[in-house]
Amino acid sequence: MKNLLSILLFVLVSQVALAQTERIFITTESGSSPHFPTVIGAQIGQTPFEILQVYTFKKTPVSIWILEVETDDLPSVLLRLEASPKILTAEIDADMWASDMETYDANDLHVGEQWYGENTGANGNENADIDLPEGWFIERGSPNITLAILDSGMKLDHPEFAGRIVNNTADPINNIDDDANGYIDDVSGFDFVDHDNHPGDENGHGTAVGGIAAANGDNIIGFAGVDWNCKILPVRVLDENGRGSYSKIAAGVYYAVDNGANVINMSLGGVSESNSLKNSIQYAYDNNVTVVAASGNSNTSVPQFPAAYPTVIAVGATNWFNERCSPFMLTGRGGSNMGKHLSVVAPGDMIPHLNYEDDLDYSSVNSGTSLASPMVAGLATLLLAQDSTRTAAEIKYLIQASAVDRVGPENEDSRGWDQYYGFGLINVYNALSGKFPIKTESYISVYPNPAYANGKFHLGGEASDLIISTVDGRVIINYKNLSAGIYNLPQMAAGYYVISVVAPTGFYIERFTVL
Structure with missing residues (x-):
């Protein structure tokens, strides 16, 4: 029995030792501030936390909350926070x-x-x-x-x-947030x-x-x-x-x-x-x-x-x-x-x-x-x-x-x-x-780049094959026997893409982005 108690005590102490303080940040829709600490507590239960800083903005529909939490299972804490419909994101507050x-x-x-x-x-x-x-x-x-x-x-x-730094005259230095943007005296x-x-x-x-x-x-x-x-x-x-x-x-x-x-x-x-x-x-x-x-x-x-x-x-x-x-x-x-x-x-x-x-x-x-x-x-x-x-x-x-x-x-x-x-x-x-x-010497070009739903590509000569694919090789569409001209891009999700062209004069590629 004594050995069993010793083992249980060792496990308990080990679990406590694993708990450490982590800095995280969450984003919420603006307007949730007054009661939000209660929301945090409801999501993470008995996990101790401290609110370090809150950033709100005059126009931005988002608030940023910086917290310290004491936990031995940070991924679980983040998942529980993100499960709340009142929380947009919950992440480790890494350094840049x-x-x-x-x-x-x-x-x-x-x-x-x-x-x-x-x-x-x-x-x-x-x-x-x-x-x-x-x-x-x-x-x-x-x-x-x-x-x-x-x-x-x-x-x-x-x-x-000199004469170049912004001068926010709407918020003079008087310890009052005159322009109501959430930042006092930000001249x-x-x-x-x-x-x-x-x-x-x-x-x-x-x-x-x-x-x-x-x-x-x-x-x-x-x-x-x-x-x-x-x-x-x-x-x-x-x-x-x-x-x-x-x-x-x-x-x-x-x-x-x-x-x-x-x-x-x-x-x-x-x-x-x-x-x-x-x-x-x-x-x-x-x-x-x-x-x-x-x-x-x-x-x-x-x-x-x-x-x-x-x-x-x-x-x-x-x-x-x-x-x-x-x-x-x-x-x-x-x-x-x-x-x-x-x-x-x-x-x-x-x-x-x-x-x-x-x-x-x-x-x-x-x-x-x-x-x-x-x-x-x-x-x-x-x-x-x-x-x-x-x-x-x-x-x-x-x-x-x-x-x-x-x-x-x-x-x-x-x-x-x-x-x-x-x-x-x-x-x-x-x-x-x-x-x-770049346009005068390119056999294939996309414009604008980044492209949108109305994006086009310009083909400078004949192409027996013109393939549009993702950067990891997944083919979106393969055109056959195209003549020189301007063509509409197909409908594609946002991401990075490649156009590959097989032409009489060689092989050409063009990378582009869809937003």
């Missing part, structure tokens, strides 16, 4: 990281030169750039367009951001890390990213951002270590959309899928907000989120030889991520940027897809400055269609879309002038 920037203090002659705008050949290959000066001749931005930087915050008083954005109205930068990542996208231009000092005139909405979602939870990042997306962002840059990512984050990205798209995200720096095809979501413009990085960064020249490590979700590439190696600790220091140089992404975000705001009626889908299409194809090594940068370069290297001039070089 800034896409790393490898750093060193450089003092070489060209450190202050933005080679990626116009490469004269002093750094790498001549014309290994995005044609910024040519683009600026057409468009330099508008204060009527707002770019949200979801990052580690920004150095709000940097002279390169210049919001800090979801410290939950206050000062999204300053304690890491440097956000200041670097914001400067590449939107530093003041033609002002004698420092650098020129891609867009010289758009308003900047800083939203701090990453801490001093460059880390941020999915819950705060999702909240940051909702906040940015509800507070006037036209474009959101997210130079961050995580490998965990999240329905809650995905829903926030879809909310942005449904409200016609373009989201641009870094693909990641692990030199892998493992998807990183939010870049892998189909409505996002996923950005890879190239160096000053137009090669995909693999590895990054600066450190000899890592590399630009690849995969079926990649949209375009932009320069992301040896990139000069602003210093969040010193207004006069323009010698910092870093590498990473984090620095490629804001170039694309800046191009998106320029396109909206040129025509503010453009939709998020049209912005993505214009950026992809105007990208320059086959600038890199043939083993990676093949004709049309490929998983290493996407649709190619962005080109500011092409995008703003309506030049789409």
Whole structure:
């Protein structure tokens, strides 16, 4: 009997020891707040829990609840929560990281030169750039367009951001939420890390990213951002270590959309899928907000989120030889991520940027897809400055269609879309002038891409077989003996697809997305 009691005590102690504190977050429809803790308790029974933070939004029909639960069976707790009709999603509140920037203090002659705008050949290959000066001749931005930087915050008083940070006059600093958006005195954005109205930068990542996208231009000092005139909405979602939870990042997306962002840059990512984050990205798209995200720096095809979501413009990085960064020249490590979700590439190696600790220091140089992404975000705001009626889908299409194809090594940068370069290297001039070089040389192309129910494909010549399939090989339809022309896409569910063409001149493929 004594031995039996000992065994039972051991099992009991072991079970107690297995219980641990976990951070989760749930999303609910707005308006369920007052009685919601009772709903949580009813769903998870005796499981101890503590509510850490609740985010509500003025326009977004969703609330985000961050909880700590003490349990030895977290999957069961999440399943019980999701079983409630009052709960939209229940997930582990994993962490997301800034896409790393490898750093060193450089003092070489060209450190202050933005080679990626116009490469004269002093750094790498001549014309290994995005044609910024040519683009600026057409468009330099508008204060009527707002770019949200979801990052580690920004150095709000940097002279390169003078006159550019949003000024929410509807909510002056008086400790009252005058505009009733749920965030007190959010004059210049919001800090979801410290939950206050000062999204300053304690890491440097956000200041670097914001400067590449939107530093003041033609002002004698420092650098020129891609867009010289758009308003900047800083939203701090990453801490001093460059880390941020999915819950705060999702909240940051909702906040940015509800507070006037036209474009959101997210130079961050995580490998965990999240329905809650995905829903926030879809909310942005449904409200016609373009989201641009870094693909990641692990030199892998493992998807990183939010870049892998189909409505996002996923950005890879190239160096000053137009090669995909693999590895990054600066450190000899890592590399630009690849995969079926990649949209375009932009320069992301040896990139000069602003210093969040010193207004006069323009010698910092870093590498990473984090620095490629804001170039694309800046191009998106320029396109909206040129025509503010453009939709998020049209912005993505214009950026992809105007990208320059086959600038890199043939083993990676093949004709049309490929998983290493996407649709190619962005080109500011092409995008703003309506030049789409990829269309003239493609045997098969889909437009718009991403496509909708009214999408079409253009066949440049005869095809004995034209097969539309999913990326994993499941055939949707097989056309026989088609002539050159324009055809309607069949009705297809949202997802990633491939068109394969067998033609007299060879075999051609085109990847596309259906939304």
